[in-house]
Amino acid sequence: MDTKWIEKTVDRYGRDKTRLMDILIEMQQEKGYIPSDTLPVIARLTGISQAWVEQTVSFYHFFRREPSGRYAVFLNNSVVANMMGREKVARAFEEETGCRFGEVSEDGLIGLFDTSCIGMSDQEPAALINGKVFTRLTPFRVREIVRNMRAGKPVEELSTSGYGGGSNALPLIRAEVRNNIQRKGLLLEENYETGTVLREKLRLLTPEEVIWEVKLSELRGRGGAGFPTGLKWEFCRRAKGEKKYIFCNADEGEPGTFKDRVLLTEYPGLVFEGMTLAAYAVGASEGILYIRYEYKYLERYLNHVLEEMRKKNLLGKNIAGIEGFDFDIRLQYGAGAYVCGEESALLESAEGKRGEPRFKPPFPVEKGYLGRPTIINNVETLCSAVKILYFGSEWYRTMGTEDSRGTKVLSISGDCRYPGIYELEWGYTVNDILDMAGADEVQAVQVGGPSGTLISPEEFSRIICYKDLATGGSFIIFNNHRDILRDVVHNFMEFFIDESCGSCVPCRNMPWLLKQKLEKILNGHGVWKDLEDLEKWPAIMKINRCGLGQTAANPVITSLRNFRALYEEKIQKGRSFDEGFDLEKAVEESCEVVGRIPLI
Amino acid sequence: MRKKIIATTSLAGCFGCHMSFLDIDERILDLIELVEFDKSPIDDIKKFTRECDIGLIEGGVCNSENVEVLKEFRRHCKVLVSFGECAIMGGLPALRNTVPIRECFEEAYLHGPSVEEANEEMILPNDEELPMILDKVYPCHEVVKIDYFLPGCPPRADLIWNTLYALVTGEEVKIPYEVIKYD
Numbered sequence: 001m002d003t004k005w006i007e008k009t010v011d012r013y014g015r016d017k018t019r020l021m022d023i024l025i026e027m028q029q030e031k032g033y034i035p036s037d038t039l040p041v042i043a044r045l046t047g048i049s050q051a052w053v054e055q056t057v058s059f060y061h062f063f064r065r066e067p068s069g070r071y072a073v074f075l076n077n078s079v080v081a082n083m084m085g086r087e088k089v090a091r092a093f094e095e096e097t098g099c100r101f102g103e104v105s106e107d108g109l110i111g112l113f114d115t116s117c118i119g120m121s122d123q124e125p126a127a128l129i130n131g132k133v134f135t136r137l138t139p140f141r142v143r144e145i146v147r148n149m150r151a152g153k154p155v156e157e158l159s160t161s162g163y164g165g166g167s168n169a170l171p172l173i174r175a176e177v178r179n180n181i182q183r184k185g186l187l188l189e190e191n192y193e194t195g196t197v198l199r200e201k202l203r204l205l206t207p208e209e210v211i212w213e214v215k216l217s218e219l220r221g222r223g224g225a226g227f228p229t230g231l232k233w234e235f236c237r238r239a240k241g242e243k244k245y246i247f248c249n250a251d252e253g254e255p256g257t258f259k260d261r262v263l264l265t266e267y268p269g270l271v272f273e274g275m276t277l278a279a280y281a282v283g284a285s286e287g288i289l290y291i292r293y294e295y296k297y298l299e300r301y302l303n304h305v306l307e308e309m310r311k312k313n314l315l316g317k318n319i320a321g322i323e324g325f326d327f328d329i330r331l332q333y334g335a336g337a338y339v340c341g342e343e344s345a346l347l348e349s350a351e352g353k354r355g356e357p358r359f360k361p362p363f364p365v366e367k368g369y370l371g372r373p374t375i376i377n378n379v380e381t382l383c384s385a386v387k388i389l390y391f392g393s394e395w396y397r398t399m400g401t402e403d404s405r406g407t408k409v410l411s412i413s414g415d416c417r418y419p420g421i422y423e424l425e426w427g428y429t430v431n432d433i434l435d436m437a438g439a440d441e442v443q444a445v446q447v448g449g450p451s452g453t454l455i456s457p458e459e460f461s462r463i464i465c466y467k468d469l470a471t472g473g474s475f476i477i478f479n480n481h482r483d484i485l486r487d488v489v490h491n492f493m494e495f496f497i498d499e500s501c502g503s504c505v506p507c508r509n510m511p512w513l514l515k516q517k518l519e520k521i522l523n524g525h526g527v528w529k530d531l532e533d534l535e536k537w538p539a540i541m542k543i544n545r546c547g548l549g550q551t552a553a554n555p556v557i558t559s560l561r562n563f564r565a566l567y568e569e570k571i572q573k574g575r576s577f578d579e580g581f582d583l584e585k586a587v588e589e590s591c592e593v594v595g596r597i598p599l600i
Numbered sequence: 601m602r603k604k605i606i607a608t609t610s611l612a613g614c615f616g617c618h619m620s621f622l623d624i625d626e627r628i629l630d631l632i633e634l635v636e637f638d639k640s641p642i643d644d645i646k647k648f649t650r651e652c653d654i655g656l657i658e659g660g661v662c663n664s665e666n667v668e669v670l671k672e673f674r675r676h677c678k679v680l681v682s683f684g685e686c687a688i689m690g691g692l693p694a695l696r697n698t699v700p701i702r703e704c705f706e707e708a709y710l711h712g713p714s715v716e717e718a719n720e721e722m723i724l725p726n727d728e729e730l731p732m733i734l735d736k737v738y739p740c741h742e743v744v745k746i747d748y749f750l751p752g753c754p755p756r757a758d759l760i761w762n763t764l765y766a767l768v769t770g771e772e773v774k775i776p777y778e779v780i781k782y783d
Contacts, residue, residue: 577745581738583667590733593702594726600664 003041005030010045017046018370020056020352024063025293025333029131032072033064052353059354059501061115061336062293069104069111071149074128075137078117078255079446079491080413080476084124085138092139096146110149116338116495117255118294121413121476122180122420130155131296133177167265172301179262180420183436185407186391186399187267187383188423194269195312197389198320202280205389210281211237214385217393218405222380223249223341224448224472225547226404229381235365236282239373244284246275246327247369247376249346250291253338254449255495256474259409260379262421264291264298267383268305272329274382276315277389278375279327287329288369290346293336302331338499342546343376345501356501357546380409380473400426404465412437414446414477430460433475441480444563449474450492451551454484456562484559485566490518492555500552506540507549513537514556525580526571534560534567604653604768607677608640611666612693612737613659616754617684618642621656623757631761634768639676652677654767657746660690661738665731674744679767682746683760685753687739694737701735751780 009026013019023042027034034057043050057063064072075081075090090112094100097110104111120126123135132155134145145158156174163169164178181188205213215230236244248271252260263271275287289302306329309315319325332350334340340349344358347369368374377385384406388396400406404426410433413419417438424433434442446454447464448471455462455469462468478488493515500507514537517530538553560567572578584600591598610618618641624631637643638652655677661667674680685691696704705724709715740746748767750759759779766773 579741579743579745581667581743583664586734586736586738587664587732589701589735590705591726593705594724596726596728596732598732599728 006038006041007045010042015045015047017048017052018351020046020048020053021332021335021349024053024057024060025335028063028335032070033067036065055354056352059337060293060334063335067104067108067111068113070109071129071155072111072113074113074115074118075101076116076118076120076124076126077114077491078121078124078495079488080117080121080256081124081126082487082491083414083478083482086125088139089125089127089137089142092142093146096143110146115294115336116498117253117257119252119258119261119292120177121256121258121411121474123178124413128294129158131293132156132159133175133294133297134159135176135178136161167301170301172304173265173298175297177261177265177297178420179266180418181262181266182412182418182420183422183424185409185423185425186387186396187380187407187409188421192270192387192390194267194273195309195314195320197386198273198276198314201389202277202320202325203322207237207281207283210277210389213389213393214281217388217396219381219384219388219396220404220466221378222384222408222472223378224254224452224470226466226470229377229385232365232375232377233278233281235363236284236373236375239366241373243286243372244279244282245369245372245374246278246282246284246287246329247343247346247350247364247374248275248287248289248379248382249341249343249376250289250295250379251334251341251346252379252472253292253341253499254451254472254474255492256411256413256446256449256476257472258411258413259421259473261295261298263379263383263409264295264302268302269309270383270386271379272306272309273314274377274384274386275329276319276327277385278377278382280319280322280325282373282375284375285326285328287327288332288350289329290332290334290340290350292334292340296333299331299333306330337501338495339501339546339548342548345546346376347374354501356503357548359545378472401463401465401467403467408464408471409473410464410471410475411473412475412477415439415442415479415482416477424464426465427463429463430455430469433464434460434477437477439477439479442477443480443482444478444484444488446474446476446478446488447471449476450495451548451554452558454488454555454558454562459562484563485518485570486522489555489559490515490522493518496548496552496555499548501548504544504549507544507552510537510541511552514553518556520580521567521570523580524570524572525578526567527575527578528571529576531560531567531571604635605638605650606635606640606654606656606764607638607648607652607673608642608656609658609669609673610641611657611659611670611687611740612662613684613686613691615641615658617658617687620684620752620754620757621760624761625757627761631764634765648672648676653679654764655680657682657687657740658684659686660693661734661740661743662693663731663733667734667743670740670744679747680740680744681748681750681763681767682740683750683752683755685751687746688741688749688751690737690739691753694739697736701733705733752782756780 039053043053097105099105101112125137126135161176168175211233219229220226317326337355339345340355345355349355364374410422496511502508541553639648655673
């Protein structure tokens, strides 16, 4: 085997084992998969065991161990994709290519694979083909695309729908992705020139004063958990360590969330400025934007924006003329793992390991990336911080509610006329939002994605804020025609089964058990005891290590609480036990294999 | 007081749980003061002769005969207990659950090192006298209702004894930490 190219790649990252993700991503892109015989070479060059390389490779969805076709199609199978007609699109792909999902066509040309939400819920069904995004697919377009693949066209030429608006049309992106910004607030309003805070404000403020201003604004983390941002910065500022890091978490994997994609497309300067601001506040020298692999199509563009900022002295040495303020940012791509949105899993991944959450404490502000003090903030949080510094915390506090200041960017999708991005002050009711989005005959809303809450119309007067309905931004609407249990809850449970890192036993097993129960009920074999089990069993999920594990049963818990009637109507009356076991079906396959007639 | 009647069986198991049962040692003398055995390998009674109070099931369910025996146990026993990992979760036999059934047959009868030369005619056993193999190994509670579960591979003799004693006397079961700790 020619090991030269491997060596070259590994050398480019200084043979640094913590850059294993980057090395593997390059291998994957170069060959379309990661050949087994490259692993010992990578291990030798980086000085780690082959098992280490192996465990990292095997963890991430987009690292393939087998050839995945010259065109690798990853079709989203999230709940919204299904609602928007994924099934027909998938069948069209299978018919046209002659292979099934999970397989590669015989000639090795096209591979078909499922993938979790790719951040395009407002323009589903969507797929990634060799990293390029294709949205609003129809069977007709699929036939066109496959025809063009067979004709050997490069993936850039497969798109026929024109480029999306805004920066999506720039030569560095050229994506057919649409922004769908439906409502702007203080964050999305074009009332600010990127770099102004760095250039004009910072020299007048000490780091402590920056933190103080952020604290006064009562800004809380926008990823969903809502930790006070100023406090986090203060902890990190106080933490001992010569080198500190700023991470921006752009791994938005919660199905139904896509606001970070829009922020990074239209406001990347603001995001990077927010990271730089945080660096000034806590005294960090290096920043890393951890971004999901699904947004690989933004890579060249984001690197270009960073380059421009360096030219303007908004990054680099003595930033904005402030003596001794050195800071720079690089991108770190993931490779397809929802759990890496959890901050400590994100750090593990950025260090080239499996994305398994760490035990806390210690918290990242004390021991984070490479064991050093690290801030991890959501994309939106960092953008908000810049606006707070520019307009002042007083002004910021005039918006929102008492416990939730400012605005929240919501990703709205599902059954409504105007899906897209809505920036709203905290405090609107679900009803207000449904009105805004043009949603009628609404049966249910999933607030905060699968790990959040499924609410019924009785609760539509609840308000969006940390105290009541907290959300990282995902807001999925289901109308009266949707089968909540089959289409929604079941899909979400499959998502959690796929995405568990497998470390904690309850998270590894319980979603699977709950899904089995749910299927039993859906197949007409449910009894009252099954409902009791569904209610009691998830209690154990609290002992899981991370937020994913702790919330992985939420689709069942919240649907059972708010839509109990849907479960009850499927339960058999007057039967206390039904195992759902079908002997005839269970022996069918083995009898066929040995060639005998089942005798039952 | 009438003696309670116990039946036991090993389905897709290794009899290790029954061996562990025998590890109650001299307490077996106390046990026979309290119970009588019906269908069980312990007294070699092959068929149920009467209704039983307690049925102990070792092993999971891997073929149609296991299904039949398990259902028979359910019909004849008031209380059914899964004892041991295999009965509760399928255990080692369930390792085959991730392998397509055709591959299992081929490995077992055609290509396995011990059969490669011996089975020249490449026969997969299909006599109708033989039990039919299920698509996967099931835990017992996915086939019939199971009332109690005794974990362990095998469950410790003390756990089996304590549970049986409690079931027979109606006293509360004692499960000290030592009898369900495995590391």
